[in-house]
Amino acid sequence: MPPAPAAEEFDLATVAIRDLNAALHAVPHGTNRRHFRVTNPRGAHSIAVGLTEPVQVDVMGPTGYYCAGMNKNATIEIHGHAGPGVAENIMSGVVRVRGNASQYAAASGRGGLVIIEGDAATRCGISMKGVDIVVGGSVGAMSAFLAQRGTLVVLGDAGENLGDSLYEARIFVRGKVASLGGDCVAKEMRANHLAKLDRLLKAAGFDADPGSFTRYGSARKLYHFHADQADHY
Amino acid sequence: MEEKPTAGPVLRESATFPPRVVAEVHRAADEGVYEIRGFGAKRRLPTFDDLVLLGASISRYPLEGYRERCDTDVTIGTRFAKRPVHLKIPVTIAGMSYGSLGTRAKGALGQAATMLGTSTTTGDGGMTDEERAASKTLVYQVLPSRYGMSPDDLRRADAIEVVVGQGAKPGGGGMLLGQKVSERVAAMRDLPVGVDQRSASRHPDWTGPDDLQIKIEELREVTDWQKPVYVKVGATRVKYDVMLAVKAGADAVVVDGMQGGTAATQDVFIENVGIPTLPAVRLAVEALQELDMHRKVQLIVSGGIRSGADVAKALALGADAVSIGVAALLALGCNRAEHVADYRALGTAPGYCHHCHTGRCPVGVATTDPALEQRLDVDVAARRVRNFVSTMVLETTTLARACGKSHVRNLEPEDLAALTVEAAAMARVPLAGTDWIPGWGKSG
Ligand code: SF4
Numbered sequence: 001m002p003p004a005p006a007a008e009e010f011d012l013a014t015v016a017i018r019d020l021n022a023a024l025h026a027v028p029h030g031t032n033r034r035h036f037r038v039t040n041p042r043g044a045h046s047i048a049v050g051l052t053e054p055v056q057v058d059v060m061g062p063t064g065y066y067c068a069g070m071n072k073n074a075t076i077e078i079h080g081h082a083g084p085g086v087a088e089n090i091m092s093g094v095v096r097v098r099g100n101a102s103q104y105a106a107a108s109g110r111g112g113l114v115i116i117e118g119d120a121a122t123r124c125g126i127s128m129k130g131v132d133i134v135v136g137g138s139v140g141a142m143s144a145f146l147a148q149r150g151t152l153v154v155l156g157d158a159g160e161n162l163g164d165s166l167y168e169a170r171i172f173v174r175g176k177v178a179s180l181g182g183d184c185v186a187k188e189m190r191a192n193h194l195a196k197l198d199r200l201l202k203a204a205g206f207d208a209d210p211g212s213f214t215r216y217g218s219a220r221k222l223y224h225f226h227a228d229q230a231d232h233y
Numbered sequence: 234m235e236e237k238p239t240a241g242p243v244l245r246e247s248a249t250f251p252p253r254v255v256a257e258v259h260r261a262a263d264e265g266v267y268e269i270r271g272f273g274a275k276r277r278l279p280t281f282d283d284l285v286l287l288g289a290s291i292s293r294y295p296l297e298g299y300r301e302r303c304d305t306d307v308t309i310g311t312r313f314a315k316r317p318v319h320l321k322i323p324v325t326i327a328g329m330s331y332g333s334l335g336t337r338a339k340g341a342l343g344q345a346a347t348m349l350g351t352s353t354t355t356g357d358g359g360m361t362d363e364e365r366a367a368s369k370t371l372v373y374q375v376l377p378s379r380y381g382m383s384p385d386d387l388r389r390a391d392a393i394e395v396v397v398g399q400g401a402k403p404g405g406g407g408m409l410l411g412q413k414v415s416e417r418v419a420a421m422r423d424l425p426v427g428v429d430q431r432s433a434s435r436h437p438d439w440t441g442p443d444d445l446q447i448k449i450e451e452l453r454e455v456t457d458w459q460k461p462v463y464v465k466v467g468a469t470r471v472k473y474d475v476m477l478a479v480k481a482g483a484d485a486v487v488v489d490g491m492q493g494g495t496a497a498t499q500d501v502f503i504e505n506v507g508i509p510t511l512p513a514v515r516l517a518v519e520a521l522q523e524l525d526m527h528r529k530v531q532l533i534v535s536g537g538i539r540s541g542a543d544v545a546k547a548l549a550l551g552a553d554a555v556s557i558g559v560a561a562l563l564a565l566g567c568n569r570a571e572h573v574a575d576y577r578a579l580g581t582a583p584g585y586c587h588h589c590h591t592g593r594c595p596v597g598v599a600t601t602d603p604a605l606e607q608r609l610d611v612d613v614a615a616r617r618v619r620n621f622v623s624t625m626v627l628e629t630t631t632l633a634r635a636c637g638k639s640h641v642r643n644l645e646p647e648d649l650a651a652l653t654v655e656a657a658a659m660a661r662v663p664l665a666g667t668d669w670i671p672g673w674g675k676s677g
Contacts, residue, residue: 017454018454018458021454021455021457022457025457045447045450045451046447046450046451046454049451049454049455050384050387050388050454050455050456052384064447065444065447065448065451066438066447066448066451069451069455070384070387070455072384072385084438084439084444085438085439085451088437088438089379089382089384091383091384104437104438104439107379107437107438108379108382108437108438110382110383110423123437126437126438127378127379127433127437129379129423130423145433145437146431146432146433146437148422148423148424149423165431167424167425167428168424168425222429222431223411223425223428223429224411224428224429225266225429
């Protein structure tokens with residue numbers, strides 16, 4: 001078997017974001033050009049957005065807004081901290097942040113796996129629609145706000161109003177929860193939840209006991225308007 | 234012996250609590266929830282009816298109606314997009330979701346837009362394959378809820394519209410009552426079937442104009458800078474919003490006045506939030522002019538546009554195009570006197586219906602119920618919309634020719650006069666018979 005080609009490098013000190021994304025979008029389907037390295041990102045916005053091919057992209061430093069936004073199939077690893085909206089609306093593939101993530105991480109994500117090894121700021125998983133998110137540290141306030149589908153796993157603590165106005169997404173938190181948002185309640189951890197959590201922790205590369213987490217989900221009281229729930233509207 | 238007729242009691246209506254208000258108090262007392270309904274504002278508002286066009290005579294030459302050309306085309310997205318949108322007419326179809334409307338209604342709108350050489354727009358629920366197939370030019374909305382949001386749909390759209398707000402509810406989030414959240418709608422929106430869908434009023438991944446600029450750049454990067462990016466706002470602080478949208482990099486700005494329609498919104502919102510379309514156009518044009526961006530960033534105006542007269546007046550005030558929603562639904566068949574018993578069952582009548590929120594649309598437009606949807610013949614409905622919009626365009630060119638214009642975009646504020654002091658102040662054109670613009674002294 002021929003050796004895999006070396007990673008192609010894009011140095012953002014000299015290459016424009018437009019040229020980087022155009023090159024990544026132009027990768028032909030089924031190519032053996034599979035590995036790309038982005039150096040000197042220095043907080044630039046929209047790095048590696050809208051990818052569609054199952055390539056590996058290593059971003060060697062901190063990113064600005066929306067790195068890996070709307071990702072499909074690609075595996076994108078940020079070797080540094082990620083700015084706001086990392087992996088927003090991710091459809092599939094894997095995005096890993098080696099550092100912390102700013103607000104709105106994986107916002108409205110519809111599939112795939114997002115791993116944040118450090119902490120995630122406010123609104124992590126806001127409006128999530130099927131993505132799985134595993135956070136090694138803690139998440140900020142209003143995380144999983146209006147979360148519809150998918151799973152948010154937090155190995156640390158969660159800030160205020162976790163899971164406010166939740167639909168059918170699942171939340172697992174190992175640490176303390178500052179407060180739960182409207183319609184979000186602690187729920188019984190059943191065997192299928194433990195199995196799912198175990199799978200996700202393993203996929204994300206964390207060694208943690210699923211039994212040490214608490215599961216949160218929707219009380220489903222806001223699904224149909226009722227005058228007695230008006231305070232929540 | 235015949236009884237003498239006696240005078241009945243003299244009923245005296247309260248100005249503060251007329252019967253309509255009394256009924257609403259009783260309804261709220263029974264139900265404990267605000268009224269939710271469809272359609273747009275029903276209260277009387279200043280409109281384009283309060284303006285008149287000044288046809289040519291001795292000081293201006295009119296163009297001959299059947300011989301001299303009056304063009305209507307418009308190009309949107311000339312600022313940054315590699316592929317601007319070219320439309321044959323300055324009337325587009327506004328965003329309305331699959332879910333609030335059925336597949337057949339969406340398909341008919343797409344077919345009509347294609348026949349007319351104009352664009353139609355998705356809505357708060359994603360893009361359907363049927364809609365994409367029916368529409369030659371399709372604008373894809375990116376909304377706060379992000380229901381059904383997909384980069385594949387971004388790529389297969391012809392333009393992108395970032396919706397910050399809409400005229401019926403500036404500052405409000407989406408709403409779709411459980412009876413309309415069918416299996417397909419629920420699957421597209423990643424929601425459980427039958428829930429009352431509540432959605433956010435703010436985008437999940439940006440707040441403020443600086444973020445919006447970065448968001449627009451991301452959308453352009455994802456789509457390789459091919460497509461025009463519009464920003465749509467509900468008309469409130471129009472001047473600031475238009476300026477900020479331009480600063481954020483919009484190719485086009487859509488300003489939706491408070492008469493703009495909705496499928497389901499709180500009545501209190503529809504009737505009390507936002508400003509009418511008439512002053513909104515003028516404020517938007519002023520904002521663009523101040524930035525030297527008028528005609529460079531295109532302005533699309535919507536909210537209660539019903540006729541060629543409205544189109545001509547909006548263009549004369551400086552809009553590049555208009556967008557129609559409710560008027561297009563009416564053309565499809567909304568409020569037609571068919572299936573009258575079903576209107577009655579909803580507690581309404583043809584001509585008065587605003588019951589899109591119920592999912593029981595008597596004419597099969599605002600429903601996803603398969604049986605009701607069958608009432609809409611797609612080809613017939615598409616032809617009706619085509620006929621209606623063609624009529625609007627004919628009316629517009631008739632008026633433009635009368636003002637001596639060989640292209641509808643050449644209509645200008647100087648072609649207008651106002652019939653009321655309010656309209657003169659709002660549109661900033663002189664009160665008819667005077668050279669007075671309230672708040673501005675003499676015109677010119
Ligand atoms: S007829 Fe249908 S589309 Fe028209 S207002 Fe009534 S429910 Fe809505």
